Amino acid sequence: RGGVRSEDSLYYNLETDLRLQKEIVNVDFHSLFVLQDSTHDIFLQDRDLVRVPSRQLTIYVFGQVSSPGHIPFLVDGDVDYYVRRAGGYTDRARPDDVRIVKAKTRQWLSPLETRVEEGDYVWVPKEAERSFAYYMAIIGQTASIISVALSIVLISLQIGGK
Numbered sequence: 001r002g003g004v005r006s007e008d009s010l011y012y013n014l015e016t017d018l019r020l021q022k023e024i025v026n027v028d029f030h031s032l033f034v035l036q037d038s039t040h041d042i043f044l045q046d047r048d049l050v051r052v053p054s055r056q057l058t059i060y061v062f063g064q065v066s067s068p069g070h071i072p073f074l075v076d077g078d079v080d081y082y083v084r085r086a087g088g089y090t091d092r093a094r095p096d097d098v099r100i101v102k103a104k105t106r107q108w109l110s111p112l113e114t115r116v117e118e119g120d121y122v123w124v125p126k127e128a129e130r131s132f133a134y135y136m137a138i139i140g141q142t143a144s145i146i147s148v149a150l151s152i153v154l155i156s157l158q159i160g161g162k
Helices: 006-019 029-034 079-085 132-161
Strands: 058-063 069-072 099-101 121-124
Touching (some): 058 079, 079 121
Antiparallel strands (some): 058 069
């Protein structure tokens, strides 16, 4: 699979936007304050900003679904549930390649590797659009490789037979 696919570009742009939001230090405040575990304590410096994010009580479904957007989080909701709530797959969707983008780590995981948690994203990729010329180029390249391989075999046989 040569070349950059549109979903690869989307992934790169999303990751770049997230990184430009500054360096982030995560602190487990529950362990620090409730459990009084000082190993979670950090030193703040002048001009540090402490941001306590609001809870995202939605899942954002995007890509090849009929009605992309935020869907209210359901504790037992799986990918199929959220895709159905977003209007279902479009004709160009690749349902077998759906990814869950984790809200906390920004990891892109298969639904088989994780479950949907509040604030996560569900990404439904698009089938690659390939023109007739693309397939003809692949056939032409394959024919060239076979022809070179056959030529090498014939030359080897002629040299070996002398």
